[in-house]
Amino acid sequence: MKALEALFRELAGLFVEDGALALAIAAIVALAGISAALAPDVPITTGAILLFGCPGVLLMNVMRAGRR
16 A cells, blocks of 8 residues: 555656646746636747746746755
8 A cells, every 4th residue: 555655656756746847837837727718819829938938937946946
């Protein structure tokens, strides 16, 4: 049973190693969802939020990690 628990912890760690990055990406996706719900006739807005938001958050996270 402990091996199975360790496996799940390791698997979760692969996806959520940096909590701040995971929260920021979730916020970008939520913002894109809100944009899609409020303006369904303008899908380019939602695409732009995802296109620039996710790499922007990743770049900021990498720069912050580089300073440490």
